[in-house]
Amino acid sequence: MSSKNVTTDVVSVDEQAFEKADEVTVDEDGFKVVDETPAFRPTVEQEVQAKVDSNHPDAKVHGLTLEAEEKLKAREWEIERTNTRFDARQQSSREARTRKAAMRGSRERRKVYQKRAGCVDRWQHPEEPDAREQLSQDELATVNKQSVRLAEKLDGWSRAAISRRLAQQVVEGKSMMSAVVGVYEELQTAAGQVIPIGKIEDANRKEVSIEGRIEVLWDSTSPAIAQVGLIADESGKTKITVWEKSSQPWMEEGERVRIHGAAKNWYNGRVSIALTGWSTVHFPERGRWWEA
Structure with a gap:
């Protein structure tokens, strides 16, 4: 009577390969048969070149392994995302936003400092109008004339800077002659100037x-x-x-x-x-x- 209970030993592929590895093939004379089929392996230079080719920016998908193909696609996506520019000036949107935020913070800090400095010097206050706007037409004409004369004697100072300082002196109540002498001596000995x-x-x-x-x-x-x-x-x-x-x-x-x-x-x-x-x-x- 045949039994329907069949016992089958399941052997894995690795075990089969291990068993076959232990088998020795001999010829008719009883000598061991050696497999002389050459095994080709890449050289160190070929392995290095393969890594260079797979990581090169211009590498193509064809001929790459699945892992190398996924790395290539991920790198291309990252480069494309990084190169998303804000405008024609080749600046990313993040850089532009950061620059705007930094400039806005700098302006606010400067305004706070100028307000504090305005407690000592009224002309440092950001809300103080230009002193030249507070002069009469004749006084402004005289200030501009004297600023041209002083600009010829003071190296490194523009006519606008000299006229603004002269106007401040006049608005504070000094005479035109006293303002000219005071501004000349002040700018002549200012920091960075070569003084006598x-x-x-x-x-x-x-x-x-x-x-x-x-x-x-x-x-x-x-x-x-x-x-x-x-x-x-x-x-x-x-x-x-x-x-x-x-x-x-x-x-x-x-x-x-x-x-x-x-x-x-x-x-x-x-x-x-x-x-x-x-x-x-x-x-x-x-x-x-x-x-x-």
Whole structure:
């Protein structure tokens, strides 16, 4: 009597391959048969080139694995999304929004600062009208005329800036002559301006910029001082000290120099200047081939 209960052992593919691997094939003479079929494997250069080709921006979908194809499509989508520009200036919408927000915040902070500064100086307040609008027609004409004259004497200052400052002085109650003199002295000694040596005492700051000629140099008794002497121009002269650690270029007697950021010092009631590491020295007459 046959039984309907059939027992079947299920063998996986890996187990079958393992069993076949243990089987040894022999020939008629009993010798082991060796499979001489060559196994082709990619070289290191081929593997590297395959990775380069699959990750190249111009790589095509054909010939790629499924994983490489998905990576390529994802990269193309990301590049297309990133390159979505706001306008013809090649700026993304996010960059444009960030720039607008930063500019808006900067304007608000400036307005708050100007309002606080307006408590001390009325002309700093953002709601204060231009002083030139508060002048009469004759006063405005005089201010414009004087600003043209001052602009010829003050380098680096525009006629508009000078006329605005003159108008502020006049609105505050000063006479036209006093306003012209005050504005000239103020702008002449302003920060960043090359001022006359005779005006160093009047400069209300710790650093000044001057231009003059080295009159004399003498030996220093201190090893911390590289050079010491006198510098002069048409308005006066003053002592100049060059500190050793400042690493400034060497100056010669009779040489014209332009110095920016010289430290102002006082000794025995007299003002002098010193060159530090923050100072810069220029020699306008060096390298003038036509005087050689």
